[in-house]
Amino acid sequence: MRCPLAAARTYTALPLILAMAACIASQQAAAQNTERSGKEVVDSVCVACHGTGAHGAPKIGNKKAWAKLASRGLTGLSKNALNGIRQMPPHGGNPTLTDTEIERAITYMVNQSGGHWNEPVSRTVKAPERSGEQIVQMQCSKCHRDGVGGAPRIGDRSAWIPRLKQGLDVVVRSAINGHGGMPARGGMANLTDAELRSAIIYMFNRDTVPPKAP
Ligand code: HEC
Numbered sequence: 001m002r003c004p005l006a007a008a009r010t011y012t013a014l015p016l017i018l019a020m021a022a023c024i025a026s027q028q029a030a031a032q033n034t035e036r037s038g039k040e041v042v043d044s045v046c047v048a049c050h051g052t053g054a055h056g057a058p059k060i061g062n063k064k065a066w067a068k069l070a071s072r073g074l075t076g077l078s079k080n081a082l083n084g085i086r087q088m089p090p091h092g093g094n095p096t097l098t099d100t101e102i103e104r105a106i107t108y109m110v111n112q113s114g115g116h117w118n119e120p121v122s123r124t125v126k127a128p129e130r131s132g133e134q135i136v137q138m139q140c141s142k143c144h145r146d147g148v149g150g151a152p153r154i155g156d157r158s159a160w161i162p163r164l165k166q167g168l169d170v171v172v173r174s175a176i177n178g179h180g181g182m183p184a185r186g187g188m189a190n191l192t193d194a195e196l197r198s199a200i201i202y203m204f205n206r207d208t209v210p211p212k213a214p
């Protein structure tokens, strides 16, 4: 999906801003899935040697050989797979593989050979722990629900559009730093930039303004 990012600053039409927000949300979702599974890495890279046992590679399915390797733990095996050892090239010969992908591939081969390891979760691409909706309910709604101190209200398009005209990135940066009655990161220091961004998209995308608290 191509995003109208470069154009964002000059466009003021609502549909475009909406498209942009949806687009950015989908890009984030995509980024979290870019790392391949152990099976994918093994099938495309490692199988070249580990499928047949070429050059003395421990063959996938050889329980005895892999049980011995597995007893050394994932950390030790990953270190050798990352750096290479004897006939085993660094990164299995594919320098674009991330550490997590290598670890997943090792885990997959161990499990194909009688092991029971859990596939490691990614460390490079951390999934946002909290959704925009959760963050807004937890924190931002304290001010953005009723418009405390002039905060643009959740779902109030006419209040958000003029701010988003400068582009989402500018508004995210502004929320990171805070200004006026808006505290830095909305007063939640542990929010990641991505979480802050989802919260803003959520507040903007809500199409109804919640009733003011009595
Ligand atoms: C060009 C052939 C080749 C490819 C491709 C290859 N390996 Fe290997 N691998 C070997 C050989 C040969 C050994 C045995 C090295 C030795 O102990 O002498 C080995 C050993 C290993 C070991 C055991 C290391 C140790 O500490 O003893 C692991 C783990 C491993 N490979 C993981 C992988 C992963 C993961 C991939 C794919 C990303 C991969 N290999 C791709 C040839 C290959």
Ligand code: HEC
Binding pocket: 135, 136, 139, 140, 141, 142, 143, 144, 148, 149, 150, 151, 152, 163, 170, 171, 172, 174, 175, 179, 180, 181, 182, 183, 185, 186, 187, 188, 191, 196, 199, 200
């Ligand atoms: C203590 C009250 C308060 C809390 C909590 C709060 N905000 Fe705000 N926010 C404001 C006020 C007031 C403004 C308007 C500031 C101004 O433009 O002077 C504002 C403005 C903003 C803006 C517009 C910034 C701009 O440059 O136009 C964004 C985006 C924003 N808040 C996001 C958030 C998010 C996300 C959260 C929750 C993580 C949050 N806020 C929590 C009070 C708050």
